[in-house]
Amino acid sequence: MTRYKKQDPEITRRRFVNAAMGGAAAVGTLGLVSALGGAKPVLRITPDKAPPRKGDILVHAGAGKEGQPILVSEVGEKAVSAWPMGKDKDGNMVIRKAEPNNQMAVFRFDKDKFKVPEEGGHSPVVLKLEGITDNGIVAYSNKCTHAGCPPPNDPKDITKLFCGCHSGQYDLLQGCKVIGGPPPRSMPQVPIKIENNQLVVTETFVTAPFGFLNEADWEAYLKRVEEVLG
Numbered sequence: 417m418t419r420y421k422k423q424d425p426e427i428t429r430r431r432f433v434n435a436a437m438g439g440a441a442a443v444g445t446l447g448l449v450s451a452l453g454g455a456k457p458v459l460r461i462t463p464d465k466a467p468p469r470k471g472d473i474l475v476h477a478g479a480g481k482e483g484q485p486i487l488v489s490e491v492g493e494k495a496v497s498a499w500p501m502g503k504d505k506d507g508n509m510v511i512r513k514a515e516p517n518n519q520m521a522v523f524r525f526d527k528d529k530f531k532v533p534e535e536g537g538h539s540p541v542v543l544k545l546e547g548i549t550d551n552g553i554v555a556y557s558n559k560c561t562h563a564g565c566p567p568p569n570d571p572k573d574i575t576k577l578f579c580g581c582h583s584g585q586y587d588l589l590q591g592c593k594v595i596g597g598p599p600p601r602s603m604p605q606v607p608i609k610i611e612n613n614q615l616v617v618t619e620t621f622v623t624a625p626f627g628f629l630n631e632a633d634w635e636a637y638l639k640r641v642e643e644v645l646g
């Protein structure tokens with residue numbers, strides 16, 4: 417354990433615990449021991465690992481168009497896989513895909529159909545209507561909060577997501593709140609706006625994405641990102 421600290425002063429408790437938690441969620445107690453024993457070297461906070469940041473644009477994550485900006489006309493009810501792309505300190509554009517938790521999906525529905533979820537049940541659930549474009553485009557994390565699978569649209573109801581790993585279900589019209597299965601909390605929205613026919617991030621994940629223990633853990637990580645990257 418100590419060797420990690422010696423190798424990299426930016427190693428955080430979060431990263432280490434997350435490695436363990438990810439393993440535990442996926443394979444249980446034995447997996448936790450395994451993850452602890454075999455945790456990969458902890459990652460330094462770099463621009464390509466930063467969470468989505470204000471001003472980033474969303475680019476395709478899918479093969480064939482990877483790295484190309486997602487255009488408004490390309491978004492429909494079916495998920496379009498996305499990464500955030502933004503500038504580093506030198507002004508170079510960087511796709512933030514070195515952090516797997518940055519995997520997102522973008523959808524478009526009639527904006528009138530979105531509904532701010534009521535509190536209660538799985539929480540927190542946040543849907544910022546101002547972070548949905550006027551023509552109904554919304555972006556969410558696409559890492560199931562149970563064990564990190566990327567859930568696609570539910571074939572029975574395209575306004576829902578169905579995670580085939582353990583039957584988790586999410587409602588896209590209500591802040592991606594959990595409506596079935598084992599996920600412990602919603603997959604967070606990434607508020608966006610349209611500029612020059614592209615999708616631009618106005619705020620990072622509104623609640624803790626997969627890989628974080630809770631909201632406090634996530635907030636602490638965001639603070640650290642600001643300290644390191646400015």
Ligand code: FES
Nearest residue numbers: 560562579582584
């Ligand atoms: S990873 Fe288990 S329900 Fe999605």
